Amino acid sequence: DTGVSQNPRHKITKRGQNVTFRCDPISEHNRLYWYRQTLGQGPEFLTYFQNEAQLEKSRLLSDRFSAERPKGSFSTLEIQRTEQGDSAMYLCASSLARATNEKLFFGSGTQLSVL
Amino acid sequence: TQLLEQSPQFLSIQEGENLTVYCNSSSVFSSLQWYRQEPGEGPVLLVTVVTGGEVKKLKRLTFQFGDARKDSSLHITAAQPGDTGLYLCAGVASGTYKYIFGTGTRLKVLA
Numbered sequence: 001d002t003g004v005s006q007n008p009r010h011k012i013t014k015r016g017q018n019v020t021f022r023c024d025p026i027s028e029h030n031r032l033y034w035y036r037q038t039l040g041q042g043p044e045f046l047t048y049f050q051n052e053a054q055l056e057k058s059r060l061l062s063d064r065f066s067a068e069r070p071k072g073s074f075s076t077l078e079i080q081r082t083e084q085g086d087s088a089m090y091l092c093a094s095s096l097a098r099a100t101n102e103k104l105f106f107g108s109g110t111q112l113s114v115l
Numbered sequence: 116t117q118l119l120e121q122s123p124q125f126l127s128i129q130e131g132e133n134l135t136v137y138c139n140s141s142s143v144f145s146s147l148q149w150y151r152q153e154p155g156e157g158p159v160l161l162v163t164v165v166t167g168g169e170v171k172k173l174k175r176l177t178f179q180f181g182d183a184r185k186d187s188s189l190h191i192t193a194a195q196p197g198d199t200g201l202y203l204c205a206g207v208a209s210g211t212y213k214y215i216f217g218t219g220t221r222l223k224v225l226a
Contacts, residue, residue: 004157031212042119042203042216043158056213091157097212101146101165104205104214106157 002026004107006092012113013082020078021110025094032075033104034067035091043091049075050097082114118142119204119217127223128194136189136220138204145209147187149178150216152201194224 005024013019025032030051035043046065047057051072064082069075079086089111093104122137138147146165150158162171164180164187171178175198177190187204204217 033214035216040201040219040221042121042205042219045213045215048213050212056211093157101163102207102212103160103163104148104158106159108156111155 004092004094004105006090006107006110008110009108010111010113012115014115015082015084017082018078018080019082019112020076021090021092021112023075023077023092023094023107025074025092026096026105029094029096029105030072031095031097031102032069033093033095034075034077035093037089037091037109038087046077079112082112084114087112087114119206119215121202121204121217121220123220124218125221125223127225130195130224130226131193132224134191134194134222136191136202136222138187138189138217140185140206142206142208143184144206145184147180147184147204147206148214149187149189150203150205152203158201158203191222194222196224196226198222199224 007022033048034046037043045058047067049069052069064080067077089109091109093106095102095104119140148163149161152158162178167182167184169180175192179188202220205214207214
């Protein structure tokens, strides 16, 4: 299966700890997106990359959040000093940049629970 | 700030009934997509509409993009239990590749 892979699937941590999630996109995809989703809501945009460049970052993202995509391949999302309000599903999606009809392919997400 | 409001928020219907889900915004989008998401999984793309007034059909699902490209609808004919899930619209504005997702419509189709 060559879909978008996210690890870990589940993460339980204590408040104040740092966590890091990994996303492996579909190999030929040059765009990579991170979203956060709480139960029953639509995904909330966090940031996106084109190749290794981080092109946009949500103003909702505090300084505790950082994302990287070294070499334009996999990406990591780190949350420092986690808070209970960070508990959510973190989704990664990748796409092949097109002028029109771009398709986002999502991974199964990482479910974060902050105790 | 671009917002996409979906209605209804929840919908529970019997198998065989028809339904329509709406996605509305005050902003213009260069394209709009519809996704379906099942519990514990990421959203899966159903369709992309690009042209104002465009209508696309996917089996029993009919998608329409508003003439002004500010709204869209999803109509399901003769709903089946397999249609159960969270339906999401997502729009992207001109000059950006940031996809903004709607608030979601949770559909449950009872056998």
